[in-house]
Amino acid sequence: MKKQAMNFRNLALVLLVVGLWVHASEVARYFLLVMGETRSFFYSREVATMNLPIFAIWGAWVTVLVLVQVYFFLLHFRVYGVSFRSVLTIANLCWAFLFVLFWVACANMGLARWSFLPVVLPLAWFEVFVAASICGWVVARRPVFLGAET
Numbered sequence: 001m002k003k004q005a006m007n008f009r010n011l012a013l014v015l016l017v018v019g020l021w022v023h024a025s026e027v028a029r030y031f032l033l034v035m036g037e038t039r040s041f042f043y044s045r046e047v048a049t050m051n052l053p054i055f056a057i058w059g060a061w062v063t064v065l066v067l068v069q070v071y072f073f074l075l076h077f078r079v080y081g082v083s084f085r086s087v088l089t090i091a092n093l094c095w096a097f098l099f100v101l102f103w104v105a106c107a108n109m110g111l112a113r114w115s116f117l118p119v120v121l122p123l124a125w126f127e128v129f130v131a132a133s134i135c136g137w138v139v140a141r142r143p144v145f146l147g148a149e150t
Contacts, residue, residue: 010139013138038114069098077136
């Protein structure tokens, strides 16, 4: 595969749109589901508080999450093109590597209830599937790689 130049304007658009979705989804899932579960699990109101330092670290973590997801999405779309099948494939792979691994590790270390995983993992899958769909939709209309056929 020959090296192709990147359209950084379109890349910035993909990062912005996917980033807005993932940040909104993470915040909603945290406040509607995870915060209450975490506080009840640790029997404390002092756990999972949202103050400026925690919010900043969380924002940085979600930004890294977006960068990793978009990187994987773009690599996959560059090789396999944008289709429902490729969106579904890369969404499942990213979900397994980023979220299933995280939540299983948390439960295995005793930092979350195993019974919480069937609730939180489908929501995480929906987040990643929508992010991959958004990325595919934008890339199909505004290619990130110049001269690329997606």
